[in-house]
Amino acid sequence: MSGTEENNFQEKSFSKKLISWHKLHGRHNLPWQANTNPYEIWISEIMLQQTQVSTVLQYYEKFIKKYPTIKDLSSSRLENVLELWSGLGYYRRAEYIFKTSQIIKEKHNYIFPETYEELIQLPGVGKSTAGAILSLAYNKKFPILDGNVKRVIKRYFAIRGDQNNEKNLWEISEYLLPKKNNNIYTQSIMDLGSKICMKNNPLCEKCPIKLKCKSFELGLTNVIPEKIEKIKRKNKKLFFFLIQHPNDKNLILMKKNDNKGLWANLWSLPLFEKEKNYKEFLKNNQIESKKIIYLNFAHDLTHLKLDIIIYKVDAKMSNKFNNYNWKNIYDIIGVSKPIIKVIKKLKEDINNEKSNVLKIKKRA
Numbered sequence: 001m002s003g004t005e006e007n008n009f010q011e012k013s014f015s016k017k018l019i020s021w022h023k024l025h026g027r028h029n030l031p032w033q034a035n036t037n038p039y040e041i042w043i044s045e046i047m048l049q050q051t052q053v054s055t056v057l058q059y060y061e062k063f064i065k066k067y068p069t070i071k072d073l074s075s076s077r078l079e080n081v082l083e084l085w086s087g088l089g090y091y092r093r094a095e096y097i098f099k100t101s102q103i104i105k106e107k108h109n110y111i112f113p114e115t116y117e118e119l120i121q122l123p124g125v126g127k128s129t130a131g132a133i134l135s136l137a138y139n140k141k142f143p144i145l146d147g148n149v150k151r152v153i154k155r156y157f158a159i160r161g162d163q164n165n166e167k168n169l170w171e172i173s174e175y176l177l178p179k180k181n182n183n184i185y186t187q188s189i190m191d192l193g194s195k196i197c198m199k200n201n202p203l204c205e206k207c208p209i210k211l212k213c214k215s216f217e218l219g220l221t222n223v224i225p226e227k228i229e230k231i232k233r234k235n236k237k238l239f240f241f242l243i244q245h246p247n248d249k250n251l252i253l254m255k256k257n258d259n260k261g262l263w264a265n266l267w268s269l270p271l272f273e274k275e276k277n278y279k280e281f282l283k284n285n286q287i288e289s290k291k292i293i294y295l296n297f298a299h300d301l302t303h304l305k306l307d308i309i310i311y312k313v314d315a316k317m318s319n320k321f322n323n324y325n326w327k328n329i330y331d332i333i334g335v336s337k338p339i340i341k342v343i344k345k346l347k348e349d350i351n352n353e354k355s356n357v358l359k360i361k362k363r364a
């Protein structure tokens, strides 16, 4: 859409309609909506990047309980923040949150910044997150452009082809802002995208802006947003080794990852990308090289398509593993999703084994 040519859309009614709709049909019970605390809104916005509300809810509540203020968070350690983030994915976000808490402590004396210029300097805060904090916490007139908002705008104006670019979408998002009640408007357009103008099968009949929606009028709701060619993910194979302690099956060998690269700072099973490296590891540590595939599954990251193979091997000795520690599977926190999966299966197997032994004893 070019600005002047489309100004006759009278979009001021767009925000009014959304704000009225939100009163009755919007989401009002999300925990970060309970007040306008910028700290809580910031945590929720960072968690919501790349993650669904339903998943974020459980993590958010635990996080705020442990770190109710920026002061609490800044006096913690990155390791503890990562533990709480365990399983939520995109772990870089936890690091950004921790770094930001240090910046706010040192530069802002624990007071959350309230200007766009200051917010945009914070690690992990992009234009849309800064807009959401300013609008939701401070009721300032700033646009956002998250996935839900993009979809609503693209459909409403039937944006396709050359017009389908970030610059144009930001201009429209800014143009649509109401003169007041920006906090309610921002929440309402996010809610519309999430509850009505959904990715598949939007509920147009229930939509408060359907009368002026171009995609609805032209029957294009299943065509727009046009599919953008996805980034081609690279295929990668990773070999993990599940090694149980010879005297205690609940103990497994783990190592803390470096602070760079895949799953930085999280705990991991011994991981190898090449066969040559794991053979050396097995030999050096006198581990039985007869290995069995315990699990094999795919795991997608933003740029990688991982083929994960978990080998189970027997350790004959219980010590002298440089840089590795024996960790109890019931105490492990701060691990990636694939490792959560392995530990879950291992717990099930150990429990099944125990109940089978009991059954045999009873029969005998």
Ligand code: SF4
Pocket: 152, 155, 156, 196, 197, 198, 202, 203, 204, 205, 207, 208, 209, 210, 213, 214, 215, 216, 221
């Ligand atoms: S009418 Fe349908 S396509 Fe248009 S904004 Fe509403 S839900 Fe989305």
